[in-house]
Amino acid sequence: MGISSSLNAGVMGLAVNAVKLGTISDNIANSQTNGYKRAETQFADMVLAQTNGDYSAGGVRALTYRDAGAKSSLISTSSSTDISVDGQGMLPVTDVGSIGAGAGDRSLMLTSTGSFYTDEQGYLRTKSGLYLMGWPADVNGNVQSPPRDSSTGLEPVRVNLNQNAASPTQNITLGVNLPATETEAGAAGTPYDLPIEYYDTLGRSQTLNLEFTPTVPASGASNEWSVDVYDDATDPLTPIATFTVTFDDTAGSGGSIASVTAGAGATYDAGTGNLTVAAATQDINLFVGNNTEPSPLTQLSNSFSPLSVSKDGAPIGKLNSIEINDRGFLESVYDTGFRRTIYQIPVADVPNYSGLAAKGNAAFSITQESGDVYFWDAGDGPVGTTSGYSLAESTTDIASELTDLIQTQRAYSSNAKIIQTVDEMLQETTDIIR
Numbered sequence: 001m002g003i004s005s006s007l008n009a010g011v012m013g014l015a016v017n018a019v020k021l022g023t024i025s026d027n028i029a030n031s032q033t034n035g036y037k038r039a040e041t042q043f044a045d046m047v048l049a050q051t052n053g054d055y056s057a058g059g060v061r062a063l064t065y066r067d068a069g070a071k072s073s074l075i076s077t078s079s080s081t082d083i084s085v086d087g088q089g090m091l092p093v094t095d096v097g098s099i100g101a102g103a104g105d106r107s108l109m110l111t112s113t114g115s116f117y118t119d120e121q122g123y124l125r126t127k128s129g130l131y132l133m134g135w136p137a138d139v140n141g142n143v144q145s146p147p148r149d150s151s152t153g154l155e156p157v158r159v160n161l162n163q164n165a166a167s168p169t170q171n172i173t174l175g176v177n178l179p180a181t182e183t184e185a186g187a188a189g190t191p192y193d194l195p196i197e198y199y200d201t202l203g204r205s206q207t208l209n210l211e212f213t214p215t216v217p218a219s220g221a222s223n224e225w226s227v228d229v230y231d232d233a234t235d236p237l238t239p240i241a242t243f244t245v246t247f248d249d250t251a252g253s254g255g256s257i258a259s260v261t262a263g264a265g266a267t268y269d270a271g272t273g274n275l276t277v278a279a280a281t282q283d284i285n286l287f288v289g290n291n292t293e294p295s296p297l298t299q300l301s302n303s304f305s306p307l308s309v310s311k312d313g314a315p316i317g318k319l320n321s322i323e324i325n326d327r328g329f330l331e332s333v334y335d336t337g338f339r340r341t342i343y344q345i346p347v348a349d350v351p352n353y354s355g356l357a358a359k360g361n362a363a364f365s366i367t368q369e370s371g372d373v374y375f376w377d378a379g380d381g382p383v384g385t386t387s388g389y390s391l392a393e394s395t396t397d398i399a400s401e402l403t404d405l406i407q408t409q410r411a412y413s414s415n416a417k418i419i420q421t422v423d424e425m426l427q428e429t430t431d432i433i434r
Contacts, residue, residue, distance in 0.1 A: 005048070005057040007422040012059035013415030016043055019062040020408050027396045028405075035084075035113040035362035036394040037066045067395065068110075068364050069353025074390040077115075080323045081124060083132070084113040084392045087384015089347035089376065092154055093130040093363060099123065099156055106133075108151045108373070109363040110348050110356065113392035122160025124322070128361035132157045134330060134343035141341035148346075148375050157330065157343050159322055166203025167314040167338050171274075172196060173287045174210075175296040175308020180247075180255060182214040183223050183299070189216040192304045196311065200233065200281040203316035207232040208279065211239075212304075223247040223258070223299060229266070233280035241265030241277040245288065247299035255299040257289050314338035326385035328378030346375035347383040 023039040030036040042065075046058035074084050085091060090110035098106035109130065116124040116132050124132040133154040135146045146153030176194065181187060191213040200206050208231055215224040224246045228239040242263035247255050260275065262268040267276045273295065274285040289295020296308060317334030324330050330343040350356065355369030366373050378386040 003422055003425060005059075007419060009057035009059040010415045010418035010422065012046075012061070013418065014412060016041075016060050016062040017408050017412040017415065019064065020404070021412070023064060024401050024405050024408060027401050028398065031394050031396040031398050031401075033362065033394050034115065034391040035111055036396065037068050037070055037112075037358075037362070037364075038395040038397075039064060039066050065354045066356070066358050066364075067354060068112075068356040068358075070395040072112075072393045072395045074387060074392055077389055077391055079115065079117075080321050080388050081116040081118075082114075082389060082391050083116060083324055083345070084387050084390045085347055085378075085384050086326075086387045086390075089349050089378075089383030090364070091345060091386075092133040092151065092348055092375070093126075094133055094156060095131065096125075096129055099131065103152045103155070106151065106154070106156075107365075108133075108154075109359055109365050110350075110373075111361075111363045113362070113390075115391060118159055118322070122158045124157040124159065126361070130361060130363055132345065134328075134345040136343055137341045143341070143344045146375075149372060151373070151375075154346075154375075157345075159319070159332065159342065163319045164316055165319075165332065165334055165338065165340055166199060166201075166316045167312070167340070168201045168203075168282050169198035169284060169311050169313030170282065171285045171287060172198065172208070172311040173296050173309065175306070175310065176212075176298075177255075177302055177305040177307070178212055178214075178225055178247075178297070178299045179304055180221070180223070180249065180299045180301045183216065183225070184221045185217050185219045187214060187216050189214055194306050194309070196309060198279065198284060198311060199313040199315050200279070202281070203314075205315060206280065208277075208284070209236070221249065223249050225299070229277050229286075231279050239265070240279070241275075243268065243275055245297065248291070249299075257291050257295045257297060259291065260288060324386050324388040326379060326387065328386045345378070345386060347378045347386065348373050348375055349381070349383050350374075 020041040023041045026039050042063045043060050048056045048058040090112050093109050093111050094106050114126045119125050134157050135143050135153055137143045191211050194210040196208045198206055211228045213226045215222040227243050229241040231240045243266045244261040246258045248258040260268050270290050273290040274287050276283050276285050288297045314336045317336035317338050320335050321333045328345040329341045331339045332342050333339055350373050351371035355367055356364035357367045359365050376383045
């Protein structure tokens with residue numbers, strides 16, 4: 001058994017070193033492949049039962065795996081849809097066969113990086129056929145609470161449905177100074193007009209006109225203004241809302257608001273300082289302030305000064321680009337500067353990354369050995385953040401692979417030498433018999 005077991009061990013040694021040579025070859029060949037995870041070969045001895053002081057060589061076997069959890073450096077690119085995970089975790093992707101499938105029938109794969117682009121149907125995919133998946137957002141950019149331990153809430157990211165978008169105006173800040181002298185006895189009582197552009201729910205430009213009329217007393221100062229709000233989208237001659245503002249002129253108050261009284265068509269929230277009016281297509285909050293904090297609306301002994309009037313909303317815009325932030329929110333960026341969240345890309349995590357099954361194209365699938373997948377918000381828990389304009393480099397270290405290549409070559413030659421020696425010994429045994 002001694003000589004024959006030695007021959008068997010030598011043959012097995014050749015086989016396992018050939019396996020290791022294969023993984024080294026793959027690693028070196030993919031040293032420039034973005035997202036490639038290095039393949040590793042480990043050897044395990046095979047021990048046979050020994051009896052009566054004899055020794056029989058058991059040989060060796062090879063164990064191979066890919067270190068899917070290995071982290072690599074990120075390189076900067078010029079494309080906003082080159083997406084990587086900066087840290088632990090992987091991006092959910094699927095294949096072309098799952099595009100038309102139901103939520104429970106889509107195949108799930110994971111990758112650490114991808115150079116995605118928009119195809120003819122608007123899906124974000126790589127040249128190798130991996131389609132990015134995420135949780136869809138509603139029209140307000142909000143993502144509902146999806147299941148975290150299942151991929152059923154994920155769907156292929158499609159962006160051509162968001163080519164044009166508008167954001168209706170919901171909030172206007174009235175940063176206006178009203179002249180204090182106009183509320184004193186003997187003043188002319190001339191009203192001041194303030195037109196403010198806003199955007200309706202269809203992205204059209206409309207105008208709110210605010211008319212500030214001072215209350216002129218018979219003596220002293222009233223510090224009171226009546227405000228009529230007109231909407232050109234309905235009737236420019238009939239106010240849609242009215243309210244009255246009284247200012248505090250005591251020492252140290254600086255002409256701040258003393259009180260706000262909402263009239264017809266208006267609702268005032270003293271806690272937030274917002275006065276809500278109903279425009280043609282949506283409610284608009286006019287932020288005037290309150291008597292507990294510094295307010296944007298003031299009455300000082302100066303001229304009528306609408307210097308800090310600001311608003312949100314945007315007109316109809318054309319899609320310019322798609323960008324992802326470090327929290328995994330994929331946003332449509334329009335030529336008007338408006339941004340809308342369209343998907344949230346989660347970061348997947350598994351207990352054992354080495355147990356993932358390699359599927360090619362730097363993608364992996366879940367197995368029993370990897371454990372169940374869990375989808376985190378990017379940057380939460382154990383997972384890293386998402387990074388646009390970047391691709392992950394290969395985890396191959398050329399210097400280390402060349403060192404392993406030399407060692408494997410020597411080990412292969414040594415095992416070949418064992419086989420040659422056993423052959424010579426058997427030949428001598430045959431010659432003795434002759």
